[in-house]
Amino acid sequence: MLAKNFIPHRIIFYVGIVVVWQIISMAGVWPDNIFPSPYEVTEDLVYGASDGSLFYGIATSMWRLSIGLTIAITGGVVLGIFMARVEAINQTVGSLVLGLQSIPSIAWVPLAILWFGLTDGGIIFVTAIGAIFAVTINTYTGVKNIDPHFIEAARNMGAKGSQLITAVLIPAAFPYMISGFKQGWAFAWRGVIGAELLFSFLGLGFLLNAGRSLNDVSQVIAIMLVIMATGLVIDSVVFKRLENKVMSRWGLR
Amino acid sequence: MTKLEAKNIVKYFNHGSHKLKALGGIDLKVEAGDFVCLVGPSGCGKSTFLRIIAGLEKPDEGEILFDGRPVTETGPERIMVFQEGALFPWLKVQDNVEFGLKMAGIPKEERAKISNRYLDMMQLTKFADSYTYQLSTGMKQRVAIARALVMDPDVLLMDEPFAALDAQTRDLLLVEMQLIWEKTKKTILFVTHNVAEATVLGTKVAVFSNRPSIIKKEVENNSPRPRVTEDESLLKLQQDILAELRPEVKKSKA
Numbered sequence: 001m002l003a004k005n006f007i008p009h010r011i012i013f014y015v016g017i018v019v020v021w022q023i024i025s026m027a028g029v030w031p032d033n034i035f036p037s038p039y040e041v042t043e044d045l046v047y048g049a050s051d052g053s054l055f056y057g058i059a060t061s062m063w064r065l066s067i068g069l070t071i072a073i074t075g076g077v078v079l080g081i082f083m084a085r086v087e088a089i090n091q092t093v094g095s096l097v098l099g100l101q102s103i104p105s106i107a108w109v110p111l112a113i114l115w116f117g118l119t120d121g122g123i124i125f126v127t128a129i130g131a132i133f134a135v136t137i138n139t140y141t142g143v144k145n146i147d148p149h150f151i152e153a154a155r156n157m158g159a160k161g162s163q164l165i166t167a168v169l170i171p172a173a174f175p176y177m178i179s180g181f182k183q184g185w186a187f188a189w190r191g192v193i194g195a196e197l198l199f200s201f202l203g204l205g206f207l208l209n210a211g212r213s214l215n216d217v218s219q220v221i222a223i224m225l226v227i228m229a230t231g232l233v234i235d236s237v238v239f240k241r242l243e244n245k246v247m248s249r250w251g252l253r
Numbered sequence: 254m255t256k257l258e259a260k261n262i263v264k265y266f267n268h269g270s271h272k273l274k275a276l277g278g279i280d281l282k283v284e285a286g287d288f289v290c291l292v293g294p295s296g297c298g299k300s301t302f303l304r305i306i307a308g309l310e311k312p313d314e315g316e317i318l319f320d321g322r323p324v325t326e327t328g329p330e331r332i333m334v335f336q337e338g339a340l341f342p343w344l345k346v347q348d349n350v351e352f353g354l355k356m357a358g359i360p361k362e363e364r365a366k367i368s369n370r371y372l373d374m375m376q377l378t379k380f381a382d383s384y385t386y387q388l389s390t391g392m393k394q395r396v397a398i399a400r401a402l403v404m405d406p407d408v409l410l411m412d413e414p415f416a417a418l419d420a421q422t423r424d425l426l427l428v429e430m431q432l433i434w435e436k437t438k439k440t441i442l443f444v445t446h447n448v449a450e451a452t453v454l455g456t457k458v459a460v461f462s463n464r465p466s467i468i469k470k471e472v473e474n475n476s477p478r479p480r481v482t483e484d485e486s487l488l489k490l491q492q493d494i495l496a497e498l499r500p501e502v503k504k505s506k507a
Contacts (some may be wrong), residue, residue: 157353251386
C-alpha cells in the first residue's frame with residue numbers, strides 16, 4: 001500500500017510547492033527581480049533550452065565530470081588496494097589521504113588556477129581531487145573486509161599478483177567500492193559546479209554565475225533546478241542501478 | 254608410494270601476549286591414494302595442520318614433504334576445501350568451478366568442457382548459472398568440491414566440509430565422497446570432529462591429542478565400501494577411537 005501511495009504523495013508535494021511559490025510571488029511581498037514566479041523561471045528554462053545554451057552547459061559540465069570522476073575512480077581504486085595490502089603504504093600514504101580528504105574540493109581551486117590556468121584541466125583537476133579520496137577510503141575498507149578465505153582459496157588455486165587483484169580483490173570489495181563511487185560522484189558533482197563558478201569558464205556553474213552578474217534571479221534559480229535534476233538523473237540512472245545490480249547478484253537484497 | 258610426509262610439525266598460536274603451543278610435533282605419512290581422516294578435540298590445531306600442508310601457513314618447526322620435496326608455498330597440487338566453502342559470491346556456479354582453470358590460462362572452451370564433467374559428477378548441471386546465495390549449504394559444498402576436483406590435484410585437503418550440513422544431506426555426501434575417491438583415486442586428508450564420519454570415509458583415522466597436539470593413534474580401516482554411518486562393522490572402530498578421544502576432549506575443556 002505504501003509503495004502505491006508513494007508516487008501520488010510525491011507529486012502532490014511538488015505541485016504544492018509550486019502553488020505556494022506562485023501565491024507568494026503574486027502577493028507581491030518581494031519585487032519580481034528578487035523573487036521571480038515559477039512561470040518566469042520556466043520561461044528562462046525554455047529559453048535556455050531553445051537557444052541550446054542550457055544543453056551546451058550540461059554537456060560541458062558532464063564532460064568534465066566524467067573525465068574527473070574516471071581519474072578519481074581509477075586512482076582511488078589503485079591507491080585503496082595498495083593501502084589495504086601493503087602496511088607501509090597504509091602507514092604513510094594512508095595518513096596523508098585522511099588529511100587530504102578533509103579539504104573541501106573548492107579549496108583546491110586557487111591551486112588549480114595557478115597550476116593549470118583558467119582551463120578545462122584546472123576544473124577537471126578540482127573534480128578529480130575532490131572525489132578521489134572518498135573512492136580510496138571506501139576501496140581500502142572494502143579490501144580490508146574481504147573474507148580471508150576468498151584470498152586463500154584463490155591463492156591456493158593459483159591466483160597471484162595482478163590476477164589476484166582483478167579476479168578476487170576488486171570483485172570481492174565491489175559492494176564497498178560502489179559506496180565509494182557514489183560518494184565520489186557526489187563530491188565530483190559539487191566540485192565541478194563549484195570550480196566552474198570560480199573559473200567562470202563554460203558549464204552549468206558558469207551559467208549560474210552569469211545569471212548572478214546579470215542580476216537575473218530567475219536564471220539563477222533555473223540553473224539550480226537543472227543542477228538538481230541532472231544530479232538526480234545520474235544518481236538514479238547510473239549509481240542506483242549499479243548498486244542494485246551488485247547487491248542483488250550478491251544476494252544482499 | 255609416500256605422497257605426503259609431515260615431519261615434526263610444530264606451530265605456536267599467538268594468544269594475547271603469550272604464545273600457545275598448538276601443534277607439538279606432528280608426524281604423519283600419507284601414501285598415494287590414502288583417505289586419511291584427522292579427528293581431535295576442537296582447538297587442537299588439526300585445521301591448522303591442514304593449512305600448513307596447503308602452504309597457507311608456515312610451521313614454526315618441522316617440514317612437509319610432498320613427493321619428497323619440501324612444501325614452501327601454496328599450490329594447485331594440494332587443493333583445500335574450506336569449511337564454509339569460500340565460494341565467490343560474484344561468480345556463477347560454473348565460473349566458480351572454473352576459477353582455477355582460468356587462473357591457469359586455460360581457454361574458455363576447454364574450461365567449459367572440464368567444468369561440465371565435474372558439474373555433472375556433483376549433480377550441479379542445472380545450477381551452473383546460479384549464484385551461490387541461491388544454493389543450499391549442501392549444494393554450496395558440492396560446488397566447493399567440484400571447484401577443487403577441477404584442479405585435478407594430487408591431494409585434496411578438506412577442512413570439516415560437512416560440519417554445517419543437516420544429517421540427511423551429510424549422509425548423502427558421505428556416500429558420494431566415497432564414490433568420488435574411488436573414481437578419482439585422489440589422496441585425501443579430511444579434518445572432522447565427527448568420529449562416525451571419519452570411520453565411514455577413511456582408510457586411516459589419525460587421532461589428535463589435546464594441545465600441544467601430537468598424533469596419538471593411527472587406526473587402519475579396511476571395512477568394505479560403500480559404508481554408512483550405522484554400519485555395525487564400524488561400531489567397534491568408532492568405540493576404539495572415542496575411547497582415545499574422550500580423555501583428550503576432557504583435557505581440552507579443563
